[in-house]
Amino acid sequence: MRYVxxxxxxxxxxxxxxxxxRVDLVGPGPTAPATVAGLDVAYAESGDRLAxxxxxxxxxxxxxxxxxxSVGRPAFGYVPGLFAFRELPALxxxxxxxxxxxxxxxxxxxxxxxxxRFGLACHLGLVTGLPTIGVGKTPxxxxxxxxxxxxxxxxxxxxxxxVVGRVLRTRDGVRPVFVSVGHRMSxxxxxxxxxxxxxxxxxxxxTRTADRLCRRALAGAAA
DNA sequence: GCGACAG
DNA sequence: ATCTTGTCGC
Numbered sequence: 001m002r003y004v005x006x007x008x009x010x011x012x013x014x015x016x017x018x019x020x021x022r023v024d025l026v027g028p029g030p031t032a033p034a035t036v037a038g039l040d041v042a043y044a045e046s047g048d049r050l051a052x053x054x055x056x057x058x059x060x061x062x063x064x065x066x067x068x069x070s071v072g073r074p075a076f077g078y079v080p081g082l083f084a085f086r087e088l089p090a091l092x093x094x095x096x097x098x099x100x101x102x103x104x105x106x107x108x109x110x111x112x113x114x115x116x117r118f119g120l121a122c123h124l125g126l127v128t129g130l131p132t133i134g135v136g137k138t139p140x141x142x143x144x145x146x147x148x149x150x151x152x153x154x155x156x157x158x159x160x161x162x163v164v165g166r167v168l169r170t171r172d173g174v175r176p177v178f179v180s181v182g183h184r185m186s187x188x189x190x191x192x193x194x195x196x197x198x199x200x201x202x203x204x205x206x207t208r209t210a211d212r213l214c215r216r217a218l219a220g221a222a223a
Numbered sequence: 224g225c226g227a228c229a230g
Numbered sequence: 231a232t233c234t235t236g237t238c239g240c
Contacts, residue, residue, distance in 0.1 A: 040230095041230075041231080042231075042232095043230085043231050044232090045231095045232060045233075047231080047232085050231090078229095078230070078231080079228090080227085080228040080229065080230090081228075081229085083229055083230060084229095086230080087230075108229085108230070109229045109230065110229055113229085114229080119229070120229075120230085134229085136230090137229080137230090138229065138230090139228095139229080140228070140229045141228090141229095178229085
């Protein structure tokens with residue numbers, strides 16, 4: 001099955017509008033998944049080439065049990081709010097090459113914490129049918145108060161009256177990450193899963209392994 | 224009208 | 231995302 005990227009911004013907005021209603025924001029999703037996958041993309045300095053990687057980890061040991069990469073070109077310009085269209089094709093290609101179907105996807109970008117409540121994590125969840133959560137390193141939308149200084153401390157990420165995510169401290173004294181629901185997950189469960197993936201570093205182990213893999217793939221791929 | 228703006 | 235020097239700390 002092939003993915004056809006939108007021709008322009010107007011079409012991308014229409015696609016988001018059409019898909020957003022199908023997202024499952026309740027879940028609650030798996031509380032004890034056997035495997036969890038991380039996805040990330042690295043770009044060549046020229047910006048015309050990219051590598052997408054997926055790593056599947058044993059949720060208990062955090063050991064990598066499967067991985068796949070896909071090298072290609074960005075499918076869309078970088079437009080905040082339409083970010084998913086850029087990386088989705090390559091990410092889906094990498095997912096297709098997996099031998100193991102993971103129980104949960106951890107995306108490097110927001111889910112519900114998006115201007116139209118349909119970030120990369122939502123889009124990826126809807127397309128794959130898998131539970132997904134979004135973990136952003138920097139905010140895209142919303143307001144929050146600084147969470148406490150210890151691992152596990154958090155504060156709600158709000159936009160107007162709605163809670164669109166959670167500002168979560170994954171390690172003592174380090175900058176928090178921005179967790180939001182992607183698809184088929186509750187926010188509470190999403191935050192718990194992120195904490196389970198951060199026994200040592202700020203970012204989830206899934207994101208870290210995927211990041212290393214796509215960088216390696218980009219460096220090793222022929223121009 | 225002027226900034227801000229996931230990766 | 232990627233480009234970048236040094237610096238602080240284990």
